[in-house]
Amino acid sequence: MICFTYPGQGSQKAGMGSAWVDHPSWELVAEASEAAGRDVAQLLLEADDDELRHTRNSQLATFVVSMISLDAVTRVGIETAGHAGHSLGEYSALVAAGVVDFHDGVRLVSERGEAMQVAAEEQDGTMAAVMGLDDDLVEQACEQADGDVWVANYNAPGQVVIAGAPAMVEAAGAIAKELGAKRVMALPVGGAFHTPFMASAKDRLQKAIGKTEFRVPDHPVYANVDAAAQTGAQAWADLLNTQLTSPVRWRQSVHNMCDDGFTTFVELGPGAVLTGTVKRTAKDCKSLKVNAPADIDAVLEELAGPPVAAGGPLEGEALFTTERLVVSPAAGIFQPTEDNLLGTGVPAGQLLGHVGETEVRTPWAGMIMGFLAVEGERVTASQPIAWLRTS
Known part of the structure; x- marks a missing residue:
């Protein structure tokens, strides 16, 4: 089984968003900027390492890059059977699992970063x-x-x-x-995080958590506080609040995930810190990362592995490197081209239709195997439109 993991503060670096600017998943930056009331693009493209060391900046920037990476891998059909994040990354995991919606995630991460920055300055x-x-x-x-x-x-x-x-x-x-x-x-940090020195941040964050709706996750999320798989919604308000002053039990979480059958870990976000910890903790497991678009094809190839046994793929591993999803670049009404492209080979860049006034083109060459949206259907941004086989 595949588990998506999400890094925490300290993985950030200057210019870490530059590789994503021309990728469709970059659209999340505008949404994050609106939710946070800040120019997130500036943090990801222009902020230097000194600026990004500030907790209020590093946490928001790292979270958004993780969300961009997540969006990018889901666009090509990579699925997970579980989620786990390190410290700040736990918020990424909760958004990815559907426990918290994206706007609430941005709001919580922003408040957490501000609260921890103030606490670090006080103590x-x-x-x-x-x-x-x-x-x-x-x-x-x-x-x-x-x-x-x-x-x-x-x-x-x-x-x-x-x-x-x-x-x-x-x-x-x-x-x-x-x-x-x-x-x-x-x-090189400016505070004693995950210790009693964060008590004032805990009090401030609790107010923001109290305004957040928590939902049941699509797959288990392993918590930092106790390393346990959480499959419900109710515990997260207390877990997130407790996390600020409690140690992150990441090694224990990895052991528990392995015991539960996870064999592949894909780190989504800047850096490769968690990739390294998994290699040290679970040497028999596969540890991969996606922190730039160039990583995606390499991960697809790794996940394809040897031919699937007769029993079929495990949950989260129903993926073949020859299959690709073409997703909507915008929200609106889908109108396919007049040409019947079903079952035909197309080059990269082939026009498949329009969503409103926006063109839908395939990034890959291959054979159109099916359309997942019909003429006149209202679709959302990132909703699958068609799937094709590349070889």
């Missing part, structure tokens, strides 16, 4: 990655430091992040080295 804090030490020994190092320092992220075997007051993080790091850590690396 001086930092974070550090401890490498090559077991979880229990990292916890022991924090306890022996005897101050405001805690485990913030369980990322992978031998990769744990601690956070708290700068002096205490330094002290815990020194103890961790004495206990056998191979390396302690300071992280």
Whole structure:
């Protein structure tokens, strides 16, 4: 089975939206800008690394790139059987699973970023990655430091992040080295996230969460707080609020997903941090990423794999690299061309019809196998119009 994963803060980089500008999924940027009341395109195209380090900027920018990547892979028919996000990425997972709608997701991420930025400015804090030490020994190092320092992220075997007051993080790091850590690396962040230092952010975010409607997910979403698969809607208000001051149990989540039958993880969004953690945690699983349009065909080829056994594909793996969906570029009434293209070979760029005044053209060459919209049907943006076989 395939699981989509979504990165958190720290994966952002300057210009990370540039590869997507000419892709149909870029239309989400305008929607995000409207929902956030900010120029999201500026963040994705023009903001430098220093600007993106600010929590209020990095979280919104990372979330939107994840949503663009998600939209892009669904346009070509890649399906998932589960979702999981790291910290901020949990919000991406909830939108992807239909628990929260896109506009509410933008609003929550914006509020979360602002709240955490303010909390970080009120309470001086930092974070550090401890490498090559077991979880229990990292916890022991924090306890022996005897101050405001805690485990913030369980990322992978031998990769744990601690956070708290700068002096205490330094002290815990020194103890961790004495206990056998191979390396302690300071992280370039402006706060002690997922610790009690975020308590004021928790209070502020709770108000925004209280105004949000949560729905049942289309597939399980694995929660950061307890690493458990959530299949309902009711728990998410408390889980999101608790997440701010609790450690992210990512390694435990990956183990649970593997136990539940997931064999392929596709990271959607900037960077490849989660791809790396999955490779360290679940070495027998396939770990892929999509953070630019060029990644999509490579992922399709990887997901196709060997011929499907007689029992048929597993859920989330009903995909062949020779099949493509052509989706509507806009909302409106679909009007096909007068030519009967069904069953005929067409070149890339072939006009299939119009949605209102907007042309619908296939990005791929191949044979038109069927139309999924009929003449006069009102369609939405990104709704499948036709499918074709490319070879």
